[in-house]
Amino acid sequence: MEPExxxxxxxxxxxxxxxxxxxxxxxxxxxxxxxxxxxxxxxEQCEPGCSASGKSGGxxxxxxxxxxxxxxxxxxxYDLHAKLALEHNGSERWGYRPLNTFCAEIDRIPVMPAKQxxxxxxxxxxxxxxxSIEVIAPRAHSSSSVTTMEYSGPGTPVTLFDSENQQTSTxxxxxxPDVGGVKEVAPEAVPWxxxxxxxxxxxxxxxxxxxxxxxxxxxxSLLAEAKGYGLKSIRGKVIxxxxxxxxxxxxxxxxxxxxxxxxxxxxxxxxxxxxxxxAESISAKSKRLGTTKPYILLLDQGQDIPxxxxxxxxxxxxxxxxxxxxxxxxxxxxxxxxxxxxxxxLAKPKEQIPAQAVFAEINGTVYSGEDAIEIYPRPDGSVxxxxxxxxxxxxxxxxxxEPVYSKxxxxxxxxxxxxxxxxxxxxxxxxxxxxxxxxxxxxIPVISxxxxxxxxxxxxxxxxxxxxxxxxxxxxISELLVDDxxxxxxLSSFRLDRWY
Numbered sequence: 203m204e205p206e207x208x209x210x211x212x213x214x215x216x217x218x219x220x221x222x223x224x225x226x227x228x229x230x231x232x233x234x235x236x237x238x239x240x241x242x243x244x245x246e247q248c249e250p251g252c253s254a255s256g257k258s259g260g261x262x263x264x265x266x267x268x269x270x271x272x273x274x275x276x277x278x279x280y281d282l283h284a285k286l287a288l289e290h291n292g293s294e295r296w297g298y299r300p301l302n303t304f305c306a307e308i309d310r311i312p313v314m315p316a317k318q319x320x321x322x323x324x325x326x327x328x329x330x331x332x333x334s335i336e337v338i339a340p341r342a343h344s345s346s347s348v349t350t351m352e353y354s355g356p357g358t359p360v361t362l363f364d365s366e367n368q369q370t371s372t373x374x375x376x377x378x379p380d381v382g383g384v385k386e387v388a389p390e391a392v393p394w395x396x397x398x399x400x401x402x403x404x405x406x407x408x409x410x411x412x413x414x415x416x417x418x419x420x421x422x423s424l425l426a427e428a429k430g431y432g433l434k435s436i437r438g439k440v441i442x443x444x445x446x447x448x449x450x451x452x453x454x455x456x457x458x459x460x461x462x463x464x465x466x467x468x469x470x471x472x473x474x475x476x477x478x479x480x481a482e483s484i485s486a487k488s489k490r491l492g493t494t495k496p497y498i499l500l501l502d503q504g505q506d507i508p509x510x511x512x513x514x515x516x517x518x519x520x521x522x523x524x525x526x527x528x529x530x531x532x533x534x535x536x537x538x539x540x541x542x543x544x545x546x547x548l549a550k551p552k553e554q555i556p557a558q559a560v561f562a563e564i565n566g567t568v569y570s571g572e573d574a575i576e577i578y579p580r581p582d583g584s585v586x587x588x589x590x591x592x593x594x595x596x597x598x599x600x601x602x603x604e605p606v607y608s609k610x611x612x613x614x615x616x617x618x619x620x621x622x623x624x625x626x627x628x629x630x631x632x633x634x635x636x637x638x639x640x641x642x643x644x645x646i647p648v649i650s651x652x653x654x655x656x657x658x659x660x661x662x663x664x665x666x667x668x669x670x671x672x673x674x675x676x677x678x679i680s681e682l683l684v685d686d687x688x689x690x691x692x693l694s695s696f697r698l699d700r701w702y
Contacts, residue, residue: 208240210683211499211509213440213523215246216255217417217669218661219515220425221676222683227431229684239432243507245499247439248601250425254517254668256418257546257637259578259586261376261559262670263303264411271646271695272671278691279674283413286673290427296419297581301557303407304392305378308399308564308622376576376666378406378561394555394625401565414559414578417669438501443512443526446496496656497528511657511683517541517640518598520648520662528658535702537648539663541598541638545611546588548635551625555579562622573618577626585626590615598638607636641665649675649696651682659683660698 210226212219223244230239246252262283267276283298292298384404389397391405429435493508500506514523518541523529560577575589590611599606612635619626642648642663652658661679664671674691681688694700 206494207238208510209243209495209508210240210511210513211243211245211507212513212515213245214515214517214519215244215250215421215425215435216253216515216517217251217421217424217672218255218517218664218675219244219246219513220250220255220421220428221672222513222515222661222679223433223676224424224428224431225677225680226683227428227433229680231431233684236432240510242433243509244425244428244433244435245438245440245501246435247437247502250435251418251421253598254637254639255421255672257635258417258639258666258669259546259576259588260297260415260417260420260669261576261578262413262415263407266376266378267667272667274691275671275674275696276667279671280413282673282677283415283670286424290423292415292420292423293581295423297416298413298420299557299581300409300413301559302405302409303412303559304387304561305384305404305406306392306395306400306560306562307402308395308562309401376561392558392560394551395560395562395623396621399622406561407559412559414557414580415669416580416582420669436505436507438503438505440499440522440526441502442500443523443528444498444500445528446493446498497658509657511659513659513661513679513683515661517662517668518638520640520660523660528655529652531654532652532660532698533702536698537660537662538643539640539648542641542665543606543636543638544588544666545590545607545615545636546586547612547615547619549585549587549626550583551579551585553625554583555585555625557581564618564622573614575615575618575622577619587615587619587626589618606638612636639666640668644701647671647675647696648698649678649693650698653699
């Protein structure tokens with residue numbers, strides 16, 4: 203009888219899950235012949251890239267995380283993007299291209315009509331929106347105290363450092379490098395903005411250090427490549443993960459028959475002590491299916507998948523694993539990941555816009571102090587604009603396809619776009635859209651094996667840098683899965699038990 207082949211299951215088909223599947227399947231294809239090769243399965247309850255991985259800007263920056271714990275990860279992954287694009291014709295398949303990046307300070311947007319102006323300030327607390335962007339310098343660990351920073355723009359936790367050299371965070375936008383030391387350029391360098399409104403324009407990245415991809419095309423193209431190496435994809439939602447070796451805790455009640463406590467002595471006749479070594483959890487016993495594998499994934503459609511190793515790469519839904527039996531030793535404090543709702547538009551401009559990304563900080567607006575948007579023209583002629591993140595991270599809906607956008611926030615975003623650019627005064631291709639970025643309370647993703655487990659892994663919490671850092675994260679997890687060690691990156695900063 204042939205030995206049972208190893209099965210690796212990856213939960214979540216966003217960029218992190220797909221990159222993990224791609225590199226794992228590729229490594230196994232090189233290491234094993236087809237007849238003995240471990241099986242790799244990718245699980246997704248909706249569609250590949252159905253949330254943040256398909257609804258983000260796809261901006262890549264090599265040095266914008268310098269001085270933080272993600273510096274090595276970002277630089278390695280930026281270079282890996284270029285290699286993947288070269289290997290698989292990424293410029294054509296997913297719009298990979300280097301680009302120039304600018305930070306624009308825009309003043310005095312024209313006042314709206316009185317009626318519209320009034321309604322813009324009538325917001326409920328639940329619909330409160332982020333109204334500024336953090337423009338900070340990446341900094342190294344220091345002993346200085348933390349400076350309080352406002353919660354800001356559309357994106358990811360901004361990393362700070364406290365007096366004990368521990369990383370803390372506030373939720374913020376993509377952290378634009380310190381613009382103070384960057385040379386100012388003429389507003390005409392970005393002619394598709396209303397140059398009369400541009401107070402300052404600085405170039406904060408060029409074609410050697412910033413680039414972009416279409417994240418949905420990238421995710422799905424990488425998935426197609428992974429299937430070429432034997433990856434199997436299944437649509438289904440994980441309800442539970444049974445640990446076949448787990449024994450339910452048993453409470454032993456000791457009763458003294460000679461105590462003479464009425465009928466209590468009689469109850470002792472029906473109380474039986476059960477030896478834990480002979481006990482078996484209900485889920486494991488009912489779902490054993492004759493397998494010797496340590497885990498069984500129970501899906502919503504009744505299908506059960508025995509597995510040797512499981513990777514949780516569910517983005518903003520990563521905390522779902524806390525309800526699964528096999529992940530009972532993982533605490534909520536170890537994966538404090540929630541969804542930061544960010545709004546975006548996808549549109550077709552009046553004329554072709556060059557490869558120029560713009561981070562626009564709009565001061566003194568009639569909307570409410572400050573606003574910030576990010577604008578990413580794409581090679582296919584469309585333009586992606588994002589902003590208007592809601593103030594507080596939240597638990598995302600169970601179904602990523604459920605509408606989550608705020609009509610007021612989307613309307614504000616469209617109005618701001620029309621105010622800052624005549625070229626961008628267009629009819630929307632897609633309007634009223636939002637997604638949940640998976641933000642970690644500490645601003646650092648988890649890329650780790652669950653300590654003391656046989657084969658459980660978590661890779662999530664990348665914030666708005668998920669597209670940038672997804673490939674390197676996938677490669678790192680694949681090395682843990684196949685070789686039991688990561689040699690490409692130092693993952694000590696991303697371990698599950700770092701903070702708690």
